Amino acid sequence: MRTALLRVRFSFRAFDSRFPLFMEPPYGGQKMRATWFAFLLLLLAAEALAQSKPCTLDQWISVAETSSPSLIAADARVEAAGHDAEGAGNWPAPVVGYGWFVRPVETRLGPQEHKLSLTQALPVFGRSGLRSRTAAAAAEATRARRQATSEAIRYRLTLLWNELWLLEQSRQIAAEDLQLVGALHASALSQYRAGRGSQAAVVRIELELERSRDALRRQEDERAPLLARINAELGRGSFEDLSGGDRLSASGHAPPLDSLRVQLSGNAGLAAARGQSTVAQSRSELASRERWPSLSIGGDYIFIGEAIQPGLKDSGQDAILLRAALQLPWPTAGASDQAARQKALQVAARADESALALQLAAELESVHFDYREASRRLELLDISLIPSADLALSVTRSSFAAGESSVGDLIEIRRTRLNLARELVSVSAERANSIARLELLVSAPFHPVEED
Structure with a gap:
């Protein structure tokens, strides 16, 4: 500024x-x-x-990327997993010790008074590299889960964006219907005053007029709770104002089903499941290697005092002791149970991955069918049903003005036209939501080919 x-x-x-x-x-x-x-x-x-004030869908997503509590938590988990991966392959810390002889041990060269010791465990048999690979796989799985969280938020915001568009379109339809019913009421009232209509016709249209006003008020009142849900998804206060929903998130054609089947392997949730399966496999192998021997090396520096016998060569000479230890695993039930547990978790992770892959494949078929069905209904409404309803409404209004049609016929065709208009915008939103769901399934926002 x-x-x-x-x-x-x-x-x-x-x-x-x-x-x-x-x-x-x-x-x-x-x-x-x-x-x-x-x-x-x-x-x-x-x-x-x-x-x-965010006013586009991309701006909504940008706000959510920086302020959504779910993404903040996911970023923190990714950072923590990265730190774990950095230090997973390090050697164990050396052990430094000090010993003091309560009663000095007398030797030929003098009494042993105290000593310093240093011990280092060696991760033999590939344990260090295996721990490093396990932590790296866990970090990769955490990043995939973070990506899945981000895509899920994008999908939910897209649904809310389309819902806001649908609400605005429904409000406009209700306002146009109120204007139409008002014109019908004026026509019926003028006919009644001229002696060509009945009071019952005027009363019936007045009833429809009140219903139209109530529908418009309901559409206007629905905006506040919808904005609260949007702000909650954005990580903002419920009463903060925003704009958007001026157009649908997508209005073109989705890619063919065969192409989407190929892209399904890139799903972020499936990538996280594969990563978790890799982690379980590494942990199972690491648990089996824990039953192998462990090696450690070290040394002691022993402080020796002066010998009792004076003039002795090397009297008081300190001693150095080098040590090597091989820890042999004892065949206890605990070690075997731990290895068996990790093996069972590995089997479970693979089964979860397979189940998720099958579920995603089935959902892809279902969502693409919903998209095709919505496209078919949209074409039917736009090309055939709504033009026919417009023509029927125009003809019925003219007949009613000429006294050739009843008020019941007029109200019925007006309701039919109103329901078709509502269905048109509803199906348009359903179609856009299906495209958003397909993008979520393949974890790759595609750019639909715009319709001619």
């Missing part, structure tokens, strides 16, 4: 130097200068307000 104000100030001075007749007496004076400056400030305020 400060940069923008400086830019405006410089532009203002340039404008002042080029067009002095608007700034200096006797042409404009200080009052004209203040008017221009206030106008520019209003423009800047309007621009800042427009930038602070």
